[in-house]
Amino acid sequence: MAEWEWEAATVDQLLDVQIYAADGEPLGKVDDLEFTTPSDGGAPVLTAILCGPSAFGPRLGGLVGLTVWAIGRRLSPTGSDPVRVPMTQVDRVNRREIRLRESARPLGTHRFADWTREHIVCQIPGGSR
Amino acid sequence: MRTLDLLGADAYDADGQHVGTVHDLRLESGARPTRDSGEPAYAMGSLVIGPAGFAHRLGYGRAQMAGPWPLTLIFRRMAARSFVVAWADLERVEHRKVTLRSGADRRPAVEES
Amino acid sequence: MKRIFAVALGLVTAIGGFVDIGNLVTSGVTGARFSMSLTWAIVVGTIGMTVYAEMAGRVAAVAGRPVFHVVRERLGVRFGLFNLLACCLLNLLTLAAEIGGIGMALELVSDVSYLLWVPLIALALWGALWRLPFKVIENLFGVIGLSLLVFIVALFWLPVDWGSLTSSALHPSVPPTEAYTTYFFYAVSLIGACLVPYQIIFFSSGGVEEGWTRSSMFQMRLNTIVGFPLGGVLSIAIMATSAVVLQPLGTDVGHLSQVGLPVALALGKVGLAFAIVGFFAATFAAGAEATLSTGYAVSQYFGWAWGKWLRPSSAPQFHVICLITMILGTMLVLTTIDPITITLVAVVLGAAAIPLTFLPVLVIANDRDYLGDQVNGRFANVMGVVFLAVTVVVSVVTLPLLFWTRGGA
Numbered sequence: 014m015a016e017w018e019w020e021a022a023t024v025d026q027l028l029d030v031q032i033y034a035a036d037g038e039p040l041g042k043v044d045d046l047e048f049t050t051p052s053d054g055g056a057p058v059l060t061a062i063l064c065g066p067s068a069f070g071p072r073l074g075g076l077v078g079l080t081v082w083a084i085g086r087r088l089s090p091t092g093s094d095p096v097r098v099p100m101t102q103v104d105r106v107n108r109r110e111i112r113l114r115e116s117a118r119p120l121g122t123h124r125f126a127d128w129t130r131e132h133i134v135c136q137i138p139g140g141s142r
Numbered sequence: 143m144r145t146l147d148l149l150g151a152d153a154y155d156a157d158g159q160h161v162g163t164v165h166d167l168r169l170e171s172g173a174r175p176t177r178d179s180g181e182p183a184y185a186m187g188s189l190v191i192g193p194a195g196f197a198h199r200l201g202y203g204r205a206q207m208a209g210p211w212p213l214t215l216i217f218r219r220m221a222a223r224s225f226v227v228a229w230a231d232l233e234r235v236e237h238r239k240v241t242l243r244s245g246a247d248r249r250p251a252v253e254e255s
Numbered sequence: 256m257k258r259i260f261a262v263a264l265g266l267v268t269a270i271g272g273f274v275d276i277g278n279l280v281t282s283g284v285t286g287a288r289f290s291m292s293l294t295w296a297i298v299v300g301t302i303g304m305t306v307y308a309e310m311a312g313r314v315a316a317v318a319g320r321p322v323f324h325v326v327r328e329r330l331g332v333r334f335g336l337f338n339l340l341a342c343c344l345l346n347l348l349t350l351a352a353e354i355g356g357i358g359m360a361l362e363l364v365s366d367v368s369y370l371l372w373v374p375l376i377a378l379a380l381w382g383a384l385w386r387l388p389f390k391v392i393e394n395l396f397g398v399i400g401l402s403l404l405v406f407i408v409a410l411f412w413l414p415v416d417w418g419s420l421t422s423s424a425l426h427p428s429v430p431p432t433e434a435y436t437t438y439f440f441y442a443v444s445l446i447g448a449c450l451v452p453y454q455i456i457f458f459s460s461g462g463v464e465e466g467w468t469r470s471s472m473f474q475m476r477l478n479t480i481v482g483f484p485l486g487g488v489l490s491i492a493i494m495a496t497s498a499v500v501l502q503p504l505g506t507d508v509g510h511l512s513q514v515g516l517p518v519a520l521a522l523g524k525v526g527l528a529f530a531i532v533g534f535f536a537a538t539f540a541a542g543a544e545a546t547l548s549t550g551y552a553v554s555q556y557f558g559w560a561w562g563k564w565l566r567p568s569s570a571p572q573f574h575v576i577c578l579i580t581m582i583l584g585t586m587l588v589l590t591t592i593d594p595i596t597i598t599l600v601a602v603v604l605g606a607a608a609i610p611l612t613f614l615p616v617l618v619i620a621n622d623r624d625y626l627g628d629q630v631n632g633r634f635a636n637v638m639g640v641v642f643l644a645v646t647v648v649v650s651v652v653t654l655p656l657l658f659w660t661r662g663g664a
Contacts (some may be wrong), residue, residue, distance in 0.1 A: 022184065024145050024167040024201055029328045029335075031558050042327065042558035048143040048186065056185040056229040057143055067596075071146050072332050100183065101225060108624045109318065126559065130571035137578075139386065200329055206623040210636035213618070 016105045024061040026108055028072075032062065032122075035104065040122040043111065047097065061099045062111065064122060068095035079135035097120050147237055158246030164240060165195030168226065188222070189240065190251050192224025198251070205253045215221045224251035233255065256560045261474055263390075264461045265482025266563045267540050268308070270400035273301075273486025274493070275349070275541030276356030276511070277598045279534065282490045283514035285441050286497025287506055291424035292457035294491055297443045301487030302650050303642040305479050308615055310620040310635065312475040315462030318625040321510060322459040323555040326615045337389025338615075339556050341451050343580075346545040346552075348601035349453065350584035353542035354380070355594025359511045360534045370591065375596040377585040380542050384577060389563040396540035403533035406492040409521035415499050423498070440656040443598075443649045447606025449487070450646060453548035455612055460551040464564055472629075475632075496521075510595075521631055546584070550577040599662055605652040609646040617643060 018076045024046060032040045045068035050055035066085025085095070098113070105112040151164045170187030190198065201207050202217035203224075231246035259266075274282075284294045311322045327335035357376045358369030364370075383392060429438045458478075467475055496517035497508065508514060511534065520525040547563070554561035554573045561573040588594065617639045620631045631639065 022169045023190070024149065024169065025165070025195060027169075028145065029332065033611065039558055039560045046145050048145075050143060056187065058183045059186045063144070069143075069332070071144075072227070073336065074333070077336075109320070126571050129575050130568055133571070133578075135568070135574050137385070137567075199331055200618055201622055201624075207618075208621045208623060208630040208636075210617060210621060210631065212638045212640055253373075 022106070027106070027111075027123075030109070030111055032064070032098070032111045032113065034113050040113070041062070044095065045072060059100060060092055061097045063095045063105070070137035096124075098122075148235075151238040151240055153189070153227075153240050153242065155242045155246070161242070162191040162193055163195075164189050164191050165172050165224070166190035166198055186229050187239070188226045188228045188249075190224050192251065194220070195221070195224075197221040199222065203252050205236065218252060222250065222252045225249060226251050259398065260394050260524040262478045262481045263393045264458065264484065265308075265478025265480075266397035267400065267459045267482075268454050268461065268478075268544065269482035269486030270397060270403070270537050270543075271457070271540035272304070272451055272490050273449055273483065273545040274400070274533075274655055276538050276539045276594070277349075277448045277602045278445075278490055279356075279493065279514055279537070279607050280508065280511065280595060280598065281444055282493040283497045283508040283604070285445065285499075286494035287501035287508050287513075289430065289438065289441070289550050290421055290494065290498040290502050291437070291463050292427035292429065293442055293445055294494065295427060296423040296445035297449065297487050297490045297494070299645065300446045301483055303446075303485045303645060304454065306635065306642055307316055307450075307455060307616055308405040308458050308479045308483060308637045309476060310616050310631065310639065311459040311504075311628055312462050312467070312479060313472070314616070314619055314625060315459045316467040316471050316475050316569065317430045317469055317627065317629045318465065319468075320625070321456070321463050321551065321555060322612075322616050322619070323552045325619050327556050329618060334611075335556060338608075338611045339552055341604070341611060342456065344550050345451070345601060345604050345608055346549045347580060347584055348597055348604065349451070350542050350545040350580060351587035352601050353538045353545065354592050355485055355588045355597065356511065356538040356540070357535060358588070359594060360531055360538065363512050363515075364531060369594075370589065372582065373585060373588050380539065380546070381581050382556040383539075384543060384546060384563075384581075385574075389461070392543060392563075393461070396536050396543065399534060399536035400540060402529045403489050403493075403537065405522065405526055405533065406489065406496055407530035407606055408494055409518040409526055410495050410499070412521040413496070413499050415495075420495060422500065434660070436656060437660045438520050439652070442662045443606055443653045443656060444602050445490075446645070446649050447609065447653060448602050449490075449647075450609045450613075451605045452608055453545050454629075455616065456548040456552050459545045460547070460555075460561070464562055469629075472488065476582060488553060495571060512596075542584075546580045547579050550574070561606065599657075603653050608645075608648045610643065610650050611645055613639075613643050614617050 027046060028043055032043060034040055037070025041064045043062050044065060045063040046059060047061040047063055049060045050057045068083060073081060102113050103111060103125050104114040104125050148164055148167060153161050153164055155161050167186050168188045171184050174244040195219035197217040200217060202214060203221040207214060225248040227242055227246050227248055229241050232240055233243045234241040315321055326338055328336060354373055354376050355369060358372040361372045362369045429435055462475060500517035500520055515527055515530045518530045550573045551561055553576050559572045560570040562570060567574045619625055623630055
């Protein structure tokens, strides 16, 4: 059960919060949230956290945001989808951080870091330590 | 549905008057689980509508800010100009536009400190 | 000796922030032109920086988060990005100014043009940042920077009319040969040069690098109380030596070498050597701070792993951003724009950007969700609001004054 440490959670407070893996590794920030409207027409339910340029771009707005979103779409292998972290993988939520479960394996959060490591860091002497 | 579909949307009352912009969405627990999980999920409980969300985002809508004095005065006053409307009190929700039901209950957006 | 290392972070932040190339030259210039009449500006800058560094340090110790981490959360995506870009630009200009400054210091001793030194300096700075652990960088530059204390020694060695010096400091006046607008331009430059944003970013991130916790509050406060006032004292000492030696001669300061002249006069070659080593350490420290701060700020804005305590493979984006900053800074210097001009622009931009950095610090330091019972007390809040107001005034007048006085000509 995701532990929510404060009662009246609001979307504004959830956005831009840091996401950590269970071991404390920073994974990124909450760029956007995904809601699903249930089939019986109730209020939309929070189903996932979204990260990545395609989620971040629209929030930035304007021409800059559009550019960021376009770059994200180009770089993403699966098309225009941002990285999606379902709420089932979330262990703890509070104003300061979102922590994922031990078993969580969010797809795609490491893509940029891996790319940077492989193509730049490891090319510099002493980088692969 | 993403937050941007609602955040920043224009809000109108039943008479068609523009009452502000939606600058926050409050979540409540206890919704029926979606097929993604087996646990009670969080759903949209209410919308915070008003002139601007800056004061709220800085944290002055809630009781946890200790000051400093001039900023609390200014920002709490700004934050108090917003009101909260329950999801059930929405007549119509379209892309970036919400309409309130007539007689919708408007609660204050600022927590008493 | 170990005691000194406990306050190394505060020391190195102050040395890299208070006596970097911008401050060195501005203190020298103002001493030569206005005697001690701008002492109050350094005092204001020092107190403001100490107050805000303490708040930022408290957030790092209690909440375990450096300041820039929360800027995006509190100011929102757009303001946060604007803040980030302003800081990055400022850091880049500062880095270019510092590399140029080290080059000029080396030119002093070697007669080889500073431009030829620049690639070597950049390589050395990058090598240090890449390989040395944070603690070593901190301790090394913090301690070597202390050789700037030679300015205080020189002050006591020179024939000084203490009466007129102190009265000039306590009763500021504008000499008849200078315009009031020029005086105020240098005042805001000095205040701005003391309050550069990268110091806050570096200090709070450094606190997390050091692993400060709730129980480190005393050590954190010691860092701020020792480091920044010492930086202020050094700046005042440099201003004083210029006032004593250069002002009676009517010499203006246009080059770093002239800042060191009073020390050479007082203590000869040995004194000058200490001064040059001090210049070197301070500008190197500032360059390191500006580079690391950019890495910290960008990584913290996007939520990536950051920190020198992590190996490059564990924080790849952070290290790459530092590298890119170094490359861009070096390129900027190699365009042969006068480093003094770059410094001037950096100081002015810095002055304009300070309120953006200070406001989130003040707000977060009041947030019980982050600090619990360690939120600002009345004193911290009064000081915080007063200095926020000061920075807003400085920010607003700085650009008009720059144009009106044509850069303090």
